[in-house]
Amino acid sequence: SQKIEQNSEALNIQEGKTATLTCNYTNYSPAYLQWYRQDPGRGPVFLLLIRENEKEKRKERLKVTFDTTLKQSLFHITASQPADSATYLCALMDTGRRALTFGSGTRLQVQP
Amino acid sequence: DGGITQSPKYLFRKEGQNVTLSCEQNLNHDAMYWYRQDPGQGLRLIYYSQIVNDFQKGDIAEGYSVSREKKESFPLTVTSAQKNPTAFYLCASSIGQNYGYTFGSGTRLTVV
Numbered sequence: 001s002q003k004i005e006q007n008s009e010a011l012n013i014q015e016g017k018t019a020t021l022t023c024n025y026t027n028y029s030p031a032y033l034q035w036y037r038q039d040p041g042r043g044p045v046f047l048l049l050i051r052e053n054e055k056e057k058r059k060e061r062l063k064v065t066f067d068t069t070l071k072q073s074l075f076h077i078t079a080s081q082p083a084d085s086a087t088y089l090c091a092l093m094d095t096g097r098r099a100l101t102f103g104s105g106t107r108l109q110v111q112p
Numbered sequence: 113d114g115g116i117t118q119s120p121k122y123l124f125r126k127e128g129q130n131v132t133l134s135c136e137q138n139l140n141h142d143a144m145y146w147y148r149q150d151p152g153q154g155l156r157l158i159y160y161s162q163i164v165n166d167f168q169k170g171d172i173a174e175g176y177s178v179s180r181e182k183k184e185s186f187p188l189t190v191t192s193a194q195k196n197p198t199a200f201y202l203c204a205s206s207i208g209q210n211y212g213y214t215f216g217s218g219t220r221l222t223v224v
Contacts, residue, residue: 004154034212041220043202044155046212089154093209098162099145099170100213104154 002027004103006090012109019077021106023090026071028101030092033066035075038087038105047088048075080110114139118203118216124224125190125197133188133219135203142208144186148172149200149218158201161186162208190221198223 003026013019023033032051036044050057050066050073057064063076077084087107091100116137125131135144143162147155157170161180175194180186186205190197200220204213 008152032210036212041218043204043215043218044213046214049210049212051210091155098168098209099157099160101157102147102155104152 002094002101004028004090004092004101006088006103006106008104008106010107010109012111013080015081015110015112017080019080019084019108019110021075021088021090021108023073023075023103024071025092028071028092029095030068031095033064033073033090033092034100035062035064035073036089036091036102038089040087044089077108080108082110082112084108085110116203116205116214116216118201118219120219121217123219123221125221126224128192130189130191131221133190133201133203133221135186135188135216136184137186137205137214138184139205139214140183141205141214142183143206144180145204145206145213146170146176146178146186146188147202147204149202155202158188197221 005024034049035047038044048064050064061078065074087105089105091102119134145160146158149155159178161167177189202218203216206213
């Protein structure tokens, strides 16, 4: 069966450290993968998109990698701040499909 | 300011009632989507529309209906056939494939 797996346990890190979140998928052939941030009671906010032929994408303190062999994407936040505390969702667009499929998200807590 | 507006923010439904959730966007986006989010879970696709007067079922369309008579509007009706409608409903839009989604702030529906 198809699965998108994100760590359901919250990730707690100290301010200033790099946070790394994982997204693994099974039985998908994604054309691209996206990462979103969601705050409690709010809609997700788009952060980054990475295509299947791209290995890495950066935006300010954010970095995403995409390994189609391992079927995994890693999302990094460098120099993390308490304001980065939120739930981060990965989403992928499967080949032949025309809407995103989302993972369940990982909650990040950055301690001051 | 361009954006996507969902209303109402909170909605209470009695057993056996149909209710309609509003979603309006002024971003001139062609594609619109409806997702459902249950506590601790990811977003699940209900319906989506790529162009006016056309829409497709998502993964959990049973008990829901939509219309797309105008580019700006994509209302979702939760019918009495939906047995477990209590959830957080999110509407999104995008320019098209290969772009991030813009989400509304959501409607929290509760059956009373």
